[in-house]
Amino acid sequence: MTDAVTLHGYFRSGASYRVRIALNLKGIAYADAFHHLRKGEQNAPAYRAINPQGLLPALEIDGAVLTQSLAICEYLDEVHPEPALLPAExxxxxxxxxxxxxxxxxxxxxxxxxxxxxxxxxxxxxxxxxxxxxxxxxxxxxxxxxxxxxxxxxxxxxxxxxxxxxxxxxxxxxxxxxxxxxxxxxxxxxxxxxxxxxxxxxxxxxxxxxxxx
CATH class of the missing domain: 1.20.1050.10 (Glutathione S-transferase Yfyf (Class Pi); Chain A, domain 2)
Incomplete structure (x- = not known):
């Protein structure tokens, strides 16, 4: 189990949804940090310091901040290979x-x-x-x-x-x-x-x- 994992997301964010699924499939426990997209909370300076794009999600994991849901999901698959999210061939x-x-x-x-x-x-x-x-x-x-x-x-x-x-x-x-x-x-x-x-x-x-x- 990976410690101190924080997912910055929003319930209605499709990209955050993808990462939530990946974390669940991999059995990785995480804490939520919510940023209301329609209220513009993703543009707050504190969040921009985490993700300069001001987009969701961002994942704090293994001492790093990862952005872009596809990159995050592939990282999780590489570090936690079971169950595999990509075929071997x-x-x-x-x-x-x-x-x-x-x-x-x-x-x-x-x-x-x-x-x-x-x-x-x-x-x-x-x-x-x-x-x-x-x-x-x-x-x-x-x-x-x-x-x-x-x-x-x-x-x-x-x-x-x-x-x-x-x-x-x-x-x-x-x-x-x-x-x-x-x-x-x-x-x-x-x-x-x-x-x-x-x-x-x-x-x-x-x-x-x-x-x-």
Missing amino acids: PIARAKVRAFAQVIACDTHPVQNLKVLANLRALGLDEAQINGWAAKVIEDGLDACSALIEGRSGTYCFGDSVTLADLFLVPQLVNARRFGVDLQRWPKLLEIERACLALDAFAKAAPENQPDAE
Whole structure:
């Protein structure tokens, strides 16, 4: 067990959700430090000293501060290799990473609070902003669905949970928030149900966090 682990997050942060799942899967106990995104608490000088980007999450672990959820999850997997979140075979590892990056790099960042605030500043109304976010999410989920087309197994890449699942489930939560009709991706919904049946995912869910509103 790793001592003195602190997760800086927010219950509704999809990126924080990913890290909570990873910590739970690895059996790593951690303390929470909450920063309310809609109140701008992530921009407080004290938090900016921890993460200069002012983004969530940040993880204090092993005497270091780690940022960016994908980097954090991969670090946890390297230092606590069981259960493995990446396949051993290199091509399979690359495919899992690619799926996760569709969400982490090309989908979630384009519909996060900072981008939506910039759209408001440009004069778009809320319907246009929500439509933008929904379209970005739909494109991302189309890509994710195509990447696992024809694959069998309980989860995205077979019968073991991988990074792909850790990134998919929080993105589906965001999709619902923006009114995306998820029925067009039945396989993704099937995977989500399987994941949420696992204690590590259920405990990490936004509604189960101490700061949930």
